[in-house]
Amino acid sequence: MPEASSCLVTKLSHYMPLSDLDKERLARLEKSERSFPAGQEIYQGGDENRNLYVVKHGWAFSYTDLPDGRRQIVKIHHPGDIVGFPDVALKHSTTTLRTVESVCLCPFPKSSLDEILRKSPRLSALLISIALRDHVVLIDVLRAMGRMSAQERISYMLLDLLARLRITNRSMTDTFRLPMTQSQIADYLGLTNVYISKTFLRLEREGFIQRDHDQVRVLKEREMIELTDFHDRYAEMDTSWFPQD
Amino acid sequence: MPEASSCLVTKLSHYMPLSDLDKERLARLEKSERSFPAGQEIYQGGDENRNLYVVKHGWAFSYTDLPDGRRQIVKIHHPGDIVGFPDVALKHSTTTLRTVESVCLCPFPKSSLDEILRKSPRLSALLISIALRDHVVLIDVLRAMGRMSAQERISYMLLDLLARLRITNRSMTDTFRLPMTQSQIADYLGLTNVYISKTFLRLEREGFIQRDHDQVRVLKEREMIELTDFHDRYAEMDTSWFPQD
DNA sequence: CGTGGTCTTGAGTTCCGTCAACTAGCGTGG
DNA sequence: CCACGCTAGTTGACGGAACTCAAGACCACG
CATH class of the missing domain: 2.60.120.10 (Jelly Rolls)
Known part of the structure; x- marks a missing residue:
């Protein structure tokens, strides 16, 4: 079935x-x-x-x-x-x-x-x-961990999630559900839950994002892409070399 | 030829x-x-x-x-x-x-x-x-970058290099040539050249390593493996599933 | 013997961590 | 229905690991 x-x-x-x-x-x-x-x-x-x-x-x-x-x-x-x-x-x-x-x-x-x-x-x-x-x-993530500030890392993470979720949900625009706790986000970005909290609040205060429960809205995608030198690795791939079955 | x-x-x-x-x-x-x-x-x-x-x-x-x-x-x-x-x-x-x-x-x-x-x-x-x-x-490196101190990161890097170099040079024991500058090491480990210098000196002072020009000798490999929870990913691989030509 | 790159050293700074208290939300059970 | 306990998130004071800047030492090399 x-x-x-x-x-x-x-x-x-x-x-x-x-x-x-x-x-x-x-x-x-x-x-x-x-x-x-x-x-x-x-x-x-x-x-x-x-x-x-x-x-x-x-x-x-x-x-x-x-x-x-x-x-x-x-x-x-x-x-x-x-x-x-x-x-x-x-x-x-x-x-x-x-x-x-x-x-x-x-x-x-x-x-x-x-x-x-x-x-x-x-x-x-x-x-x-x-x-x-x-x-x-993963190389992109490594770069974020090695050389980016907390604010840049969170921005990078949000952009990455956006890009990934857009592959399966074409209608998605700037809002998505982020079910992870701040402690989990911290363990992903190499920070602490406390600093994640403070940095999220700062991002909100500065108008980059809005939050409502587990919904996140990315307001300044363009600026955040600039800030983190973000590249979407999901949208396209080089399939030209693929063999024909 | x-x-x-x-x-x-x-x-x-x-x-x-x-x-x-x-x-x-x-x-x-x-x-x-x-x-x-x-x-x-x-x-x-x-x-x-x-x-x-x-x-x-x-x-x-x-x-x-x-x-x-x-x-x-x-x-x-x-x-x-x-x-x-x-x-x-x-x-x-x-x-x-x-x-x-x-x-x-x-x-x-x-x-x-x-x-x-x-x-x-x-x-x-x-x-x-x-x-x-x-x-x-690369996942191991990410873990080092996200969650390890400078001393642990350098230790991890040295152990990783040892393990890799031993694959092609079976006679190698605890000494190898490290031709990279401290600025390059810093760019690899997500630190600065100054802090690499200080941390190398500390590792030497505490008897973990010896240095002579670009030669590095790892003196306390066991402790460093413990310290960084190091796993050698190079020594063996699972080839059991490989097809026979 | 100068010159440029690398390494070292020290003083001052900053970003982020630690700790601890407090708030908010939510499910559970009396 | 409210008390409760639990988890997640927020807030503030404080501390420390790593950064910045700048000067000096140490080569190797022309």
């Missing part, structure tokens, strides 16, 4: 037209699904690396802790994302996966990926491109 | 035995070579993304600048590394490549990579694994 369209198919279709066969292969990844409540850990760093996951709905994130408890969130996962790709080359997971809110995930074994890699060169090229794109995005 | 063994072949052989055909394919990547003096830019961020490069000898690094000049070095390249992999999914380069010292590079077109991807599944799996491994390493 295939749904009208999965988030994964929507997201991938944004970059290239998918054949029915491709869609069928992707649907197989979403065959089984499981729901989890908010704040649940799905797997832990060091666990044997069995499954990957497609996010069906809800937000989640991957993080690592230092032994003394300092935490770094390394990736925020949205519906349509594939979770765990960077770890497939390793025997054990390097990060812990945790839900932000109520989440539905589709686990699938590594071997399903193998099958796609062997049988569908064009779809493989797309999946690899997305993994590489995520690598480039 | 193939050399006895290239760095690239040495590095890849560490993870799986290479067939003569594989070695021949890799040798093709190193067919043409060019030398560059220290401090030279090879390509710039935004340039059209034509070639990849194999590093033959010498160190180089990739970086991005903010418009006001703040710099973040995102990857240090050693002999045997392939430079530019994360960018293949994009039309334009996202980073600038610069030599640390006198360097010899082998440029090769994207299309050579295509050929390997199409014709050699096993070698493809290895190259993809290395790209994913580099992604995991």
Whole structure:
């Protein structure tokens, strides 16, 4: 019983037209699904690396802790994302996966990926491109962490979320839901919850954003792009080199 | 006129035995070579993304600048590394490549990579694994930048370099050559040259390291591994899923 | 023997962290 | 329905790690 369209198919279709066969292969990844409540850990760093996951709905994130408890969130996962790709080359997971809110995930074994890699060169090229794109995005995050102030980092994060969410929701303009707590945002940006709070208030006071509960509205997108030298890595990719199946 | 063994072949052989055909394919990547003096830019961020490069000898690094000049070095390249992999999914380069010292590079077109991807599944799996491994390493760097003190960051960097250099130089113990300036190290670790200097002196004073010109000796590797919760991502990879050609 | 780049040193500053108290919202249960 | 407890967010005082600026030392090299 295939749904009208999965988030994964929507997201991938944004970059290239998918054949029915491709869609069928992707649907197989979403065959089984499981729901989890908010704040649940799905797997832990060091666990044997069995499954990957497609996010069906809800937000989640991957993080690592230092032994003394300092935490770094390394990736925020949205519906349509594939979770765990960077770890497939390793025997054990390097990060812990945790839900932000109520989440539905589709686990699938590594071997399903193998099958796609062997049988569908064009779809493989797309999946690899997305993994590489995520690598480039991580480089952008690294730049933000290494060289940007708190205000710039938050601005960068909001712009990045906007760009990502626009891929699956074309009608979205300047407002979106940010279900993460300020402590989680702090762990993502390498700051503290207290300083996140103060910087959000400052951004609001200076007219960059508005907030209402978990809704965020970006008012000065242009200025914030300028401020952070932001580049949208999501809108387009180079598919010109993709093989024809 | 193939050399006895290239760095690239040495590095890849560490993870799986290479067939003569594989070695021949890799040798093709190193067919043409060019030398560059220290401090030279090879390509710039935004340039059209034509070639990849194999590093033959010498160190180089990739970086991005903010418009006001703040710099973040995102990857240090050693002999045997392939430079530019994360960018293949994009039309334009996202980073600038610069030599640390006198360097010899082998440029090769994207299309050579295509050929390997199409014709050699096993070698493809290895190259993809290395790209994913580099992604995991970047996550480690992100954690260091987000959550570690200057002392911990430098320790992490030294351990990472040790682990990487040991792959190609099995006889290496605790001493290696670090040709980067302290300003470059600062741009890599998200600090300033002044603070790098002070922190290096402190590490020396506290008996963690010794320095002599550009030679660094790591004296308390065990403690530094503990301090930074360091994981060697280079020593082994999961090759169990690789296809047999 | 000058010259330019790298490293070191010190004084003063700042951004962000720590700690702790307080407020607001929300679900639970008596 | 209100007391309660819990979590998230805000606020303020204070502290400290890392930055800035500037001067000086130490090379390597022409």
